[in-house]
Amino acid sequence: MESVLIVIHLIIVLALVGVVLLQRSEGGGLGIGGGGGGGGAGGFMSSRGAANVLTRATALLAVAFFGTSIALTILAGGSGTGTSILDQVDTGGGGLEGTGEGLLDTLQQIQDQSGPQVPTPE
DSSP, X not given: OHHHHHHHHHHHHHHHHHHHHHSOOTTXXXXXXXXXXXXXXXXXXXXXXHHHHHHHHHHHHHHHHHHHHHHHHHHHHTTOOOOOGGGGOOOOSSSOXXXXXXXXXXXXXXXXXXOOOOOOOO
16 A cells, blocks of 8 residues: 555656746746736636646645645554664674664663774874
């Protein structure tokens, strides 16, 4: 189920990027361009009609994007354990495993054991 939703989400993302790039910006950009319809007739595919279609498509794709994002978050949230990733780090030895200390405490102990690191002048 999650894989299908991810594929749908990616298709929506690509469509959203495409629709946004097709829209006419203030400077012309990658938009549909053209000088508009002739004679002041407000046809469906005049520049104003195309802008309305692209605006509505952008709004629908944005709603679908947020919907799939929330659905993916809910699906992924059910499998979490609720622990910190820093508590799961393997320290690599030294008898510090299983002490219940976090990563920063472990690093501080290792630094204290090795002493100050002062470079020698050459």
